[in-house]
Amino acid sequence: MKSKTIVIICLFCAVTALALSPPALIPAPQKMELLEGRFSLGPDTRIYVDAASRETGNFLAAKLRQSTGYKFKVVTKYFSSQPVRDGILLTTKSAGTNLGPEGYELTVNTHSIVIRAPEPAGLFYGAQTLLQLLPPEIFSTKVVASFDWQMPCVQIADWPRFKWRGMMLDVARHFYDKPEVERLLDQMARYKLNRFHWHLVDDHGWRIEIKKYPKLTKVGAWRSGVGFNIDPKSTTAYGPDGRYGGFYTQADIREVVAYAAARHITIVPEIEMPGHSLAALAAYPQFGTGDGPFTIPLQGGVNPGIYSPAKDGTFQFLDNVLTEVFQLFPGQYIHVGGDEVPPGPWEKDAACQALMKREGLKTPAELESWFIRRIEKFVNANGKILIGWSEIASGGLAKNAVVMDWIGGGKEAAAAGHNVIMTPTGFCYFDYCQSLDRSLEPHGFAAYLPLRKVYSFEPIPADLTPPNDSYVLGGQANMWTEYVASTNHLEYMIFPRLDALAEVVWSPKESRNWEDFQQRLQVDEQRLDKLGVNHRHDNSVKLGEWTPSQLSSTNVTLEWDVTGKVQGPGQYRVTLNHDHGDKGLTIVSLALLENGHEMARDAHAGYTGIEQRKPVYVLDLPTFKPDAHYSLQANVRGEGGTDSYGSVGWVFVPKK
Ligand code: ACM
Numbered sequence: 001m002k003s004k005t006i007v008i009i010c011l012f013c014a015v016t017a018l019a020l021s022p023p024a025l026i027p028a029p030q031k032m033e034l035l036e037g038r039f040s041l042g043p044d045t046r047i048y049v050d051a052a053s054r055e056t057g058n059f060l061a062a063k064l065r066q067s068t069g070y071k072f073k074v075v076t077k078y079f080s081s082q083p084v085r086d087g088i089l090l091t092t093k094s095a096g097t098n099l100g101p102e103g104y105e106l107t108v109n110t111h112s113i114v115i116r117a118p119e120p121a122g123l124f125y126g127a128q129t130l131l132q133l134l135p136p137e138i139f140s141t142k143v144v145a146s147f148d149w150q151m152p153c154v155q156i157a158d159w160p161r162f163k164w165r166g167m168m169l170d171v172a173r174h175f176y177d178k179p180e181v182e183r184l185l186d187q188m189a190r191y192k193l194n195r196f197h198w199h200l201v202d203d204h205g206w207r208i209e210i211k212k213y214p215k216l217t218k219v220g221a222w223r224s225g226v227g228f229n230i231d232p233k234s235t236t237a238y239g240p241d242g243r244y245g246g247f248y249t250q251a252d253i254r255e256v257v258a259y260a261a262a263r264h265i266t267i268v269p270e271i272e273m274p275g276h277s278l279a280a281l282a283a284y285p286q287f288g289t290g291d292g293p294f295t296i297p298l299q300g301g302v303n304p305g306i307y308s309p310a311k312d313g314t315f316q317f318l319d320n321v322l323t324e325v326f327q328l329f330p331g332q333y334i335h336v337g338g339d340e341v342p343p344g345p346w347e348k349d350a351a352c353q354a355l356m357k358r359e360g361l362k363t364p365a366e367l368e369s370w371f372i373r374r375i376e377k378f379v380n381a382n383g384k385i386l387i388g389w390s391e392i393a394s395g396g397l398a399k400n401a402v403v404m405d406w407i408g409g410g411k412e413a414a415a416a417g418h419n420v421i422m423t424p425t426g427f428c429y430f431d432y433c434q435s436l437d438r439s440l441e442p443h444g445f446a447a448y449l450p451l452r453k454v455y456s457f458e459p460i461p462a463d464l465t466p467p468n469d470s471y472v473l474g475g476q477a478n479m480w481t482e483y484v485a486s487t488n489h490l491e492y493m494i495f496p497r498l499d500a501l502a503e504v505v506w507s508p509k510e511s512r513n514w515e516d517f518q519q520r521l522q523v524d525e526q527r528l529d530k531l532g533v534n535h536r537h538d539n540s541v542k543l544g545e546w547t548p549s550q551l552s553s554t555n556v557t558l559e560w561d562v563t564g565k566v567q568g569p570g571q572y573r574v575t576l577n578h579d580h581g582d583k584g585l586t587i588v589s590l591a592l593l594e595n596g597h598e599m600a601r602d603a604h605a606g607y608t609g610i611e612q613r614k615p616v617y618v619l620d621l622p623t624f625k626p627d628a629h630y631s632l633q634a635n636v637r638g639e640g641g642t643d644s645y646g647s648v649g650w651v652f653v654p655k656k
Contacts, residue, residue, distance in 0.1 A: 024523035027506035035153035037110040043070045048078035053090035056123040069143035083112035103159030121264040136526035164474030165505040166195035172202030174481040175237040175246040189263035191502035197268045203278035220279035221247040227298030235485040272337030278305035287314040289345040310351035339389035365395035373398045411461035414471035423476045427457035431480040437616045444483040454500040495535035540649040551642035558634045566630045570655040572619040581643040584609020588635040590617040
């Protein structure tokens with residue numbers, strides 16, 4: 001009898017402890033209160049919907065069915081706003097209008113669940129949160145038998161910080177087909193992102209069928225090889241003739257647009273001009289600057305193939321292309337690129353020079369602005385809003401244009417009353433690699449963007465004060481694919497950095513907390529695993545930190561006890577990472593000591609600071625003694641001062 005009581009008490013403790021551990025929601029909600037108790041999802045749980053919530057109700061039932069195997073009955077025409085026992089009610093009735101068009105309230109009690117939102121988008125986001133309250137197994141793509149589908153009782157009120165929460169995918173450099181794009185849209189929806197910027201056109205490929213100009217895809221969608229020094233076997237995007245590429249038919253595009261809309265994602269197509277246009281000009285050279293020929297390259301960089309604003313028919317061609325694009329994409333925005341237009345071709349071209357003279361334009365940047373203004377007139381006349389990269393502002397900004405800031409200009413544009421979307425390279429470029437130790441990363445672009453830096457992104461530029469900060473619509477991750485040709489690699493680059501970006505653009509700035517995020521991320525990585533979505537996992541072991549008080553402008557030895565972190569003989573790849581502070585550290589050498597005796601040393605010259613130079617040190621431990629004391633020593637000096645805060649970690653590569 002006595003032991004039975006103890007068991008009951010302990011079970012109760014365990015359940016209470018479980019109930020009180022905060023759920024791992026990403027992005028974190030605006031307000032969440034944890035309540036006592038848990039709700040159990042069972043085969044008899046029903047979903048109650050009205051007309052406005054029917055779509056989300058069906059979506060939720062289908063998602064829940066995949067892993068639970070339960071055929072949740074969706075009860076339509078439920079017109080009351082009252083919770084139902086053993087039911088999940090989705091309703092727009094009695095929802096606080098202050099939640100906004102994407103906000104929702106979610107209440108989980110022991111016997112009922114209610115999602116209330118003023119608009120369908122909020123209901124959808126409430127359903128996404130509900131899924132994250134359940135164990136990660138809910139994301140399994142196959143039925144998990146005999147599982148206890150419980151979730152903690154909570155009261156959540158949630159809405160986004162920004163209205164533009166985006167992700168850009170470049171399908172021009174490497175082609176991703178319809179199912180691959182839809183797979184990404186599914187993940188975006190999970191993180192409550194709502195803008196998919198589809199980079200459909202670039203030097204390396206034209207990916208959208210345009211009926212009036214069939215050569216755009218017949219010629220422009222294919223190139224002679226995969227290029228970019230990529231293993232040709234890493235992709236299957238080859239045509240019947242063996243050329244690399246692909247494109248979306250207009251029917252494909254309509255399907256993807258509908259797929260995105262069902263997930264409350266608006267697609268923003270990008271049709272690049274006047275630069276990055278070699279694929280179009282390979283097909284229709286008569287609209288290019290100079291005589292051509294224009295060929296699709298197999299390498300990156302800024303290419304000279306640009307449209308000529310001085311040739312008969314160029315604008316007619318672009319207007320005709322845009323007309324078909326407008327018919328396919330119901331969203332308000334059209335992105336027209338405008339980045340990296342090399343000045344040379346227009347400077348050397350007599351007709352362009354004559355045009356500049358006639359229009360009183362002094363520089364190629366002014367000619368570009370003239371070009372964009374001309375296109376904007378057509379865009380606006382069709383009821384759409386033009387977006388362009390930073391450079392569209394260089395020679396004067398078109399009247400109603402939105403600036404997508406990648407290299408500056410966003411702050412100035414917002415201060416002048418233009419809407420802007422912030423995508424600065426140093427925080428939002430997911431083609432950058434995720435570790436300073438390149439040997440541990442796939443083939444890719446040299447720049448470095450770690451998860452923590454994405455998490456520290458602040459979309460409102462410093463010094464941009466109210467009311468002009470309200471012109472910042474939000475932020476976006478940019479996934480350029482020069483070096484990324486497969487879905488597996490693509491997902492590795494995107495996740496978990498998209499977790500961090502999602503929290504930046506959704507959650508309140510004040511509640512951002514790196515340690516807490518890392519805890520929640522452990523659970524989200526399990527969800528990604530269940531979904532079969534590839535992601536990077538940080539395998540490094542944190543060894544310690546340094547602060548300015550330990551540093552000097554002459555050489556000092558920093559030491560960290562690493563006993564217990566040495567796992568066996570093999571390679572210890574140590575990275576010294578300056579986290580913040582104005583100054584950096586010159587690194588003279590690193591050594592691994594066993595009971596005070598040096599076992600391994602790397603003495604190459606390194607530096608860690610805002611810039612990094614070879615901050616990775618390789619220490620080879622030939623043998624391992626389980627009972628020994630191990631320490632890591634770094635000989636370093638502060639460069640130009642001692643204001644450096646940083647951390648040291650390693651990745652262990654066992655001896656084969
Ligand atoms: C860009 O990265 N060229 C916008």
